Amino acid sequence: MDNPLLLIRNAQVYAPEALGKTDLLICGGRIVQIGRDLRPNLDGLEEVDASGMLAIPGLVDQHVHITGGGGEAGFSSRIPELTAFDLLSCGVTTVVGLLGTDSVTRSVKSLLAKAKALKEEGLTAYCLTGAYDLPSPTVTGSVKDDITYISEILGVKVAISDHRCAQPTKEELTRLAAHVRLAALTAGKPGVVHMHTGTGKNGLGMIFEILDETDLPVTPFRPTHVENVMEDAVKLAELGGMIDFTADDNAELTAGHLLRAEAEGAPWEQITMSSDAGGSIPIWDKNKKFIGMGVGKPDTLLKVVLALCEGHGVPLEKALCLITRTPADALNLPRKGRFEPGADGDVLLVDKELSVKRVYAAGRLLLKND
Template identity: 40%
Template sequence: MFTLIKGAELYSPACQGKQDVLFADGRILAVGDLQAPEGYATEVIDGTNKRLLPGLIDGHVHIIGGGGEGGYRTRTPELQLSDAFGSGITTVVGVIGTDGASRTMAELIVKARALEEEGLTCYAHVGNYHIPVRTVTGKIEDDLLLIDRIIGVGEVAISDHRSSQPSFQDLAKVASEARIGGMLSGKAGIVNVHIGDGQEGLSPLLEVVEKTELPMSSFYPTHINRTENLFTEGLTFAKNGGVIDFTASTVPEFLADGEVKAPRAVRRALEAGVSPAAMTMTSDGQGSLPSFDASGQFSGLKVARVSALYEAVKEAILEEGADPESVLRTVTTTPANTLKLPAKGAVETNKDADLVLVDQDWEIDSVWAKGRRVVAEKTSVVKGTFETP
């Protein structure tokens, strides 16, 4: 079965005006002024007065759940398939956070494979907040080389009271092993770094770059919008060759404490001259959003949602007035390039048919994941194995 979307305004993510897109067997076959192939069954979708976007890439999701900072009952639930699809997300990268004891790499890889079987493209990073990294094979390089789902390391925590307080040598060794593993496997080989609100900020990463031959691109720091100071530091990091990540999920308490909301962070970064090729947004979905009192004691928790990612995209465009092409790059081409996912991030011939059709208000109408329609007329039509139909 061929599918032909006709007459939509195409953002690939660069705006290309009205274009038709033909796809089958999970791949995009042609883009342009097209007609249905003669002699073949073809579903034709009317894209009039709609926009067609690449499927979103969410590079930071706690697919097996996270949390636990407030005890056993505060462990957050795992990702549900329809939550991702309903938010226009067709590719995710799974991570483990604070809890590297009961949340294991075996669980993470099995969940990634389960989501793949259900139609969502899913990769993973090896490790969690703490160093030494808990690998599967015993070596970071071997995990990257031998396990197809693993594309990097993380999220390793710094500048946070929940981190393992890694030394310069610790960070340099992990980054070196990740880089070598990436080179050998043809994968990203990056270190996804959780940046807390501590005073050190990005300085541990900058020290590694300054004192070793490792490039700034070895690190992919997230939560850069956590504080105003960290945001400012992150802009410099991005302008000097790094890629930074803004977290879309938040709560009023975080914003009151000085967090820069992700849509505003994107707009301000663009205005400051940061290229959209140097920044991404992710949801931190299923992660915990914990609160701590002045003495560092746990005081409450909410759960981050993957839906925050597309909500941030809309807000950046509609409320912050940021350029749509630039905003879309932060959730499509930039993560695809950063994570070395060549089949993702754009609506082009031979790319995966991961597509999102939205209306004039940027509300999601339909979603295709590798050519399979998973959302139709604003309704999820594909559910996870154990979701209620």
């Protein structure tokens, strides 16, 4: 059904704020009413009794290698692309795809095509132009034009402080950020300069120099993997910047990073978390020689949320913000990551261990595991 009528009853609802036992009414793909014991008189209404389950917003994952990452150890190390099921089964209903190290055997065009394919399968999908390489690989030949004219493209990917990156100069990064900001203003987009941040010598130092020496605001600069540069990340957050942690398969490790950042002064509302799903997690020796590789998985998001709640007493509504409303707001997606009238009907039904049982996107049932 193109415009489903759906009433989810009796769930413990987190919007992400805790609303208690509440009903959600979804019409035409959007939430139209939230309240207890709703009694709409609508033909064709489907009712779902979610007693014993939690209802949380569909997850917003802003760093996913939807076409697969890897490639640091030869052609056989290229990671296969993700499927819609890979994402939905972990609760991700809104995804931002990007490239990584390899922009030779992979392209922004194929990335864009994959985002469009995921949209056809019911997800909300965006992507970033660019990659580790400079000049940034694009669809149109221009970062500005990609962002301005292609609806799915929200910003640009670049890499800093890493032995694999293109070693961008301060001038190159300044000009790139300026182009992104101008295109974003023109197109009404967030204008993201999404920065892979490695363990290199300069951390986020170049960003601070740009902020000191130019009139560019802090808002476009979005470092990820900031567990690699904790002190700099906290400083950037204190300046009003967004910082993004990568959810590790060791959920307790990432939970510790997040709480440390907050304890050291990073406002919680400036912190997001993404999965790096489909990306390689290479292991290097002290001389930067490749010695092994893992693969990012989308299921790490809810695992870290559970670790925060069960291991550290963080309220669920606070932990959920990292992967729902906060990244949605940072990406200028006001209908995502929340339950309120007018928001998209992206709903996860999960058990108390945050295991995904059902996934609704725009009110349509896309996954059932109960």
